[in-house]
Amino acid sequence: MTTFSLCMIVKDEEEVLSRCLNSLCDIMDEIIIVDTGSTDRTKEIAKKYTDKVFDYKWCNDFADARNFAASKAVGDYIYTADADEYLDNENKEKLRQLKKIMLPEIEIVQMIYHTPAELSTVYNFEEEYRPKLYKRLRAFTWIDQIHETLRIDPVVYDSDIIVEHRPLTNHATRDFKAFERIAADGKRFSKKLHHMYAMELFRSGEDKDFLKAERLFKRTLEEDGRSIDEVKEAFCVLARCYRLKGDAVAFMECALKDAATTLCAEICCELGVYYESIGNVSEAVMWYQNGLTETESILDIRSSGEIPKLALRRLGMDV
Template identity: 50%
Template sequence: MITISVCMILKNEGAVLERCLESLLPIADEIVIVDTGSTDKTKEIAARYTDKIYDYEWQNDFAHARNYSFSKAQMEYIYTADADEYLDRVNIERFLTLKRAMLLEIEIVQMKYTNQLQYGTTYNYETEYRPKLFKRLREFVWINPIHETVNLEPIIFDSDIEVIHMPVKSHATRDFSNILKIIESGRKLSKKLFIMYAKELFIAGSDQDFLNAKNYFECSLEEETKGVEELKAAQCVLTKCARLTKDYNMILKNSLKNIADGKASAEVCYEIGEYFYEVEDYIEAAIWFYNAAFETECELNIHYAGDYPLKRLTEVYRILGNYSLEEEYAKLLDEWILPQSPDV
């Protein structure tokens, strides 16, 4: 049976921490808590479950804090958990079964992260696989009988364990604040963080969050190193910013570039539809909402290629007095369900 270190970084999680730690006790051989400055009862609650509690001076860097927590682990594998997660009885049993049967050559175990959309930030599906269990010390071995090379690809196992995510509030405000601090410090966002920033804006951002991001995404379009995925994301963000500020030249500039390669983003088509809807050109609005729903794919938020434009199409045809089309789109809206993640 493998041994497991549970590693957590915490700040003011007193409302949910006990639920999390109670569910992890059966699977943990040690629990490592890194506290980043709690002022509630977080450390007091944690002390009921472990004596391995470390104070950490926050550096506006979650990765650095995670690495610090991993450095304190002593077991064969590390399970990383957030305080607003927990395992129910069925999944504790699944985890214990995995723990007993785990093959030591497995380096990463992915688990189904559920209930993501209640307080969504950067995710489009209710359930998605996430890497959750990691081999603490990786062994590098040579492979291939000739033209030998070191195996650099990790061995990953997709388990049936479901980690239940039950936050008490959205983390979007915190995330946007941290990202803006990173940008202001002059540090470059990785491609992944760049895309996640755009996704979080479209999934959980307020109008003001978009406007706060406007200058950064405008500047990003001037960077020659940006790839197609990043450019598409920036065009989506800036098209919405342009609609919010009624900057029609900016709408044209970004939406036309997005559409020019023949692979228009649903978010851009939807925002053009919103522009025409706002100026009461409902026939033109319907064309763009239709494109969003049926002719394009989402770049950042799956709803922009689904229920959002279908709802608008229903409203447009009600205004136009075309009740048969209103009924047709109302039926499609009622039947629309969130697609399953392709990885689950």
Template identity: 50%
Template sequence: MITISACLIVKNEEKVLARCLESLKDIVDEIIIIDTGSMDGTKELAKLYTEKIYDFKWVDDFSAARNFSFSKAAMDYIYVADADEVIDEENRKKFLDLKKALLPEIEIVQMLYSNQLAFNTTYNYDTEYRPKLYKRIRNFTWVDPIHESVALQPVIYDSDITIIHLPENNHAGRDFKTFQSVIKRGEKLSEKLLNLYARELFIAGTEFDFLEAETYFEEQAEENLPYESLKVIHCVLAKCGRLRQDEVQMYKYSLKNIAGGKPSAEICYEVGEYFYENGDYKEAIIWYYNAAYETECDLNIHFSGDYPLLRLSNCYNKLGMKEQSETYKKLADNWQQR
């Protein structure tokens, strides 16, 4: 049977930490808590479950904290947990079965992460696979009988274990603050983080959050980035232009997005919003229809679903076309996020 270290980074989690640790305490072999500055009873509560509690000065870098937590682990595998997660009894049994049967060549185990849309900031689906269990020490192996090379891709297993995410609130404010802190330090966001920043803006961002991000996205728009990354930059900057009533900027980045051949639903929706706000409901209908039926979302699934459908209902209502308005209202109400 393999052994497992559960590693958590926490700060002010006394409301939720106990239920997480209760679900872990008898299925893992050690619990490691990395505290990044709690001012409540988090550390005292954690002491009921483990002696391995370490302080880590927060530096606006979750990877740094995760790496520190991994450095304290001693078991065969490391389970990465957050304080607002819970494993129910059915999945605890599956977890124990996995411990008994896991083949040594497996290096990463993915588990189903559910309830992602509660207080959502970055996700378009309620359940999806996430890597949760990592082999602590990886042995590199040479492969191929000739022109040999080291196998670099990890061996991944998709388990049927479900982790339930039960947040108390969303972390958008914290995330936007962290993004801005990294930028102000002069560091460049990776393409992955740039895309996540844009996605989080379209899912949970306020007008202030968009406008605070605008300068950085303008700088990145001039970089030699892949088309898919430029598309999401265009989405952010077109929306910023609309929010500031800068028609030139809105049209500039909307046209750049459309000219690429695969327009974003978010762009069509923003152009629709421009015409809707200016009372041109017939023109707005064209763009909302394209958002709902002719394009795909790049950042937030709602922009190709219930958002434009509801706006179509609003437009037809403004035009006195009650039957069409009711039809789109029903479509919006019945649209379901997968």
């Protein structure tokens, strides 16, 4: 039968680790837990489930820690879990059955990651597919009868297994510190990380988080090779920064540059807040209405729904 290795990186997870491991331990053939510096009972709890508990000197790199954990595995497939997630009984049984019938050509299994909206610091949706199980060793094969080439696209199976994600605390503060460290090092953000940072700012950021991000997103506008999506994300973040700082000229420059492409709902809401703050209610209403009915959000879906609706009601408009 196919073998599964559970690989986890943890730190100070004593409140949730047992919940996670109890839902997975009898399906996994080995459990590998890499501790990145816990000061609570995390390691003590982990050792109740496995003798493969390793210390890892944290270097501000989650990917490196994941790779370290994976390097200790010997199973056919690696199952990656965070301590604040778990499988309920129904989905645990689905994973057990999948293990019995796993086809060897499958290289990645995606599962439905479910985070209730009130617990999400980043995403605009409660469910998304995520790669949770992947083949530890991948074989490369030649394809095509002529002009043959190596198959580089993995064989992915989208399962109906639902992983419940239930964090006990908001991770936004931790995330923003990590983003800020990367920016301070002068490293270029990948397109994905750029989007994640901007999205998390709008979903969970406080004013101080936006102001700390200003330098990084100004750099986006100076770097070569940035996509229009990244540029628009930068305009959204910078517009908020300039509005907070009271720099109306720079604020309007960002708004106008965004409008030169396709105006987004985030900028409409920023304009609404700006005009409301200077007492121009009719102009504020117009921009909130545009956010609600004429534009789409690119970072926070609430900017084309909940946010302008509440603002319009506050200003005495029927919505």
